[in-house]
Amino acid sequence: MNKTTNTVDLAAGIRRMDEYVVHPWASFDTESGPNTVINSGGGVYVYDSDGNRLLDGPGGMWCVNVGHGRREIIDAMAEQAARLSYISPWSHPTEPAARLAERLAAISPGDLNRVFYTTGGSTAVDSALRFVMFYNNVRGQPDKKHILTRHDAYHGSTYLSASVSGKPRDKNWLDFETGWIHHLSSPNPYRRAEGMSEEDFCDHLVDELEGKILELGPEHTAALIAEPILASGGVIVPPTGYHARCLEVCRQYDVLYISDEVVTGFGRLGHWFASEEVFGIVPDIITVAKGITSGYVPLGAVLISERLIKEVGGEPDRGASFANGFTYSGHPVACAAALANLDVIEKDQMLENAREVGPYLQQKLRELIDLPMVGDVRGLGLMGCLECVVSKESRQPLELDYDVGKRIDSHCQALGLLLRPLINMCVVSPPIVISREQIDQMLGILRVGIERTMVDLEREGIAQFN
Numbered sequence: 001m002n003k004t005t006n007t008v009d010l011a012a013g014i015r016r017m018d019e020y021v022v023h024p025w026a027s028f029d030t031e032s033g034p035n036t037v038i039n040s041g042g043g044v045y046v047y048d049s050d051g052n053r054l055l056d057g058p059g060g061m062w063c064v065n066v067g068h069g070r071r072e073i074i075d076a077m078a079e080q081a082a083r084l085s086y087i088s089p090w091s092h093p094t095e096p097a098a099r100l101a102e103r104l105a106a107i108s109p110g111d112l113n114r115v116f117y118t119t120g121g122s123t124a125v126d127s128a129l130r131f132v133m134f135y136n137n138v139r140g141q142p143d144k145k146h147i148l149t150r151h152d153a154y155h156g157s158t159y160l161s162a163s164v165s166g167k168p169r170d171k172n173w174l175d176f177e178t179g180w181i182h183h184l185s186s187p188n189p190y191r192r193a194e195g196m197s198e199e200d201f202c203d204h205l206v207d208e209l210e211g212k213i214l215e216l217g218p219e220h221t222a223a224l225i226a227e228p229i230l231a232s233g234g235v236i237v238p239p240t241g242y243h244a245r246c247l248e249v250c251r252q253y254d255v256l257y258i259s260d261e262v263v264t265g266f267g268r269l270g271h272w273f274a275s276e277e278v279f280g281i282v283p284d285i286i287t288v289a290k291g292i293t294s295g296y297v298p299l300g301a302v303l304i305s306e307r308l309i310k311e312v313g314g315e316p317d318r319g320a321s322f323a324n325g326f327t328y329s330g331h332p333v334a335c336a337a338a339l340a341n342l343d344v345i346e347k348d349q350m351l352e353n354a355r356e357v358g359p360y361l362q363q364k365l366r367e368l369i370d371l372p373m374v375g376d377v378r379g380l381g382l383m384g385c386l387e388c389v390v391s392k393e394s395r396q397p398l399e400l401d402y403d404v405g406k407r408i409d410s411h412c413q414a415l416g417l418l419l420r421p422l423i424n425m426c427v428v429s430p431p432i433v434i435s436r437e438q439i440d441q442m443l444g445i446l447r448v449g450i451e452r453t454m455v456d457l458e459r460e461g462i463a464q465f466n
C-alpha cells in the first residue's frame with residue numbers, strides 16, 4: 001500500500017467515524033458534505049489529509065493567534081502536565097493560575113485586576129452575567145437585573161450567553177431567556193437607514209440605549225454587554241465614538257459595561273485588549289478566551305474591576321459567596337499554555353506585527369469591492385469580512401439558500417485557503433503572525449474564489465452580475 005492510499009484511507013476512516021460526532025450547529029435534516037480532514041499545522045498554514053497546504057484564514061476560529069505548532073507552548077503544557085496535571089481550584093492555588101492572573105492584571109485596562117477563570121468564552125460570558133446578578137443582590141438591589149445587548153451579537157452557547165446573543169437565524173429552533181434580556185439595534189453602519197449619515201446613526205444608537213434604560217428604569221437595568229467588534233455577526237465595526245458614548249450613558253445610570261473581548265483580545269487588533277487601546281473605554285468587566293492560549297487548549301476568564309469586588313466584600317458575617325465555578329477553572333495546564341502564549345507574543349513582537357500588517361490587510365480587502373457581488377468590505381486590524389449582495393444598489397443580501405459563503409470557501413480551499421463562511425459573508429481572522437506576502441497570497445486566492453462563485457451563480461441562473 002503506497003502513502004497516498006494510506007492517507008486516503010485514513011481520511012475516509014475519519015469521515016466514517018466522524019458520523020458519531022454531533023458537531024456544533026449540527027443539522028439533522030441534511031447530510032452535510034464531507035469536510036476536509038486537517039491533519040497538521042505550522043505557522044499560518046494547516047495541512048489536509050492529502051498533504052495540501054492551506055492558509056488558515058479564520059485562524060482556527062479567531063483563536064490561533066500565534067500560529068500553529070509553537071514548540072514553547074507545547075513544551076510548557078507537557079511540563080506542567082508532568083509536574084501537576086490537576087488540583088481543585090476550590091481549595092488550592094497553583095503557580096500557573098496565580099502567575100497568569102497577576103500577568104493579566106498587569107496588562108488589562110484600569111483596575112480590572114481580578115481574574116475569574118472559566119473553560120472558554122461562553123462560560124466567561126455566563127459567569128460575567130452571573131457576577132452582575134450577584135453584585136446587585138449583594139448591594140441590596142435585587143430588582144436591578146435587566147441586561148442589554150445587541151442584535152447580531154454572539155456571546156456563546158450556554159443558555160445565558162446564547163440568550164444575550166442576537167444572530168437572528170440562531171434563534172429559530174432553541175429557547176432563550178427573554179423577559180429580562182433586551183436586544184438593541186445592531187450597530188452595523190452598512191445596514192443603517194438609507195440617507196442617514198454615520199454620525200446620525202451613532203446618535204440614534206446611543207439615544208436608543210438611553211431610551212431603553214429609561215424605559216426599564218435605571219433601578220432595573222444591570223448591564224450592557226458588547227463585543228468591541230461584533231465578530232460572528234459579520235465583523236461589524238460600530239460607528240466612531242459609539243463605545244465611548246455608550247459607556248458614558250451606562251455610567252450615568254449606574255449600568256455596568258461588560259466588554260466581550262473573546263475575539264478582540266490578545267492581539268487581533270494589535271493590542272492585548274481592544275477596549276481601551278482601540279476604543280478608548282475602560283469597562284467594568286472584560287471577558288476573554290480563544291487567543292489567551294491561542295487555542296492550544298481551552299481557557300477563558302472574566303476580568304473584573306477591583307472596585308466591584310470591593311463593593312461585594314468586606315462583611316464576613318453576611319455569608320455571601322459567588323457560588324459559580326468549574327472543575328477546570330484555572331486549569332494548571334491551560335494556564336501554563338496561556339503564560340507561554342503571552343511570552344511568545346512578546347518575544348516575537350506579534351502585537352507590533354498585527355499593528356503593522358492589520359492596515360495592509362484592510363487595504364487589500366477593500367480592493368475586493370470592485371467585484372460586483374461584493375456589497376461591503378469591513379473590518380479592523382486582523383479581522384475582516386466581505387458581504388455578498390444581489391446588487392450593490394439595493395444592498396439586498398444573497399440569501400442562505402445559495403450558500404454563497406460556503407461556495408466561496410469551497411473554491412478557496414481548492415486553491416489553498418480556508419475561510420469562515422457566514423451565510424452570505426466570508427470572514428478572515430488569520431494568525432497575527434501573518435506577513436504581507438501571506439496576506440497577498442490570501443487575498444489573491446479570495447478574489448479568484450469570489451470570481452468563480454459569481455460564474456457558478458450566473459450559470460445556475462441564481463444571480464446576474466454586471
Ligand SMILES: Cc1ncc(COP(=O)(O)O)c(C=O)c1O
Pocket residue numbers: 120121122123125154155156157227231232260261262263289290
Ligand atoms: C465574542 C464571543 N464571545 C463568546 C464566544 C464563545 O466562546 P466559546 O466558543 O469559547 O465558548 C465567542 C465564540 O466565538 C465569541 O466570538
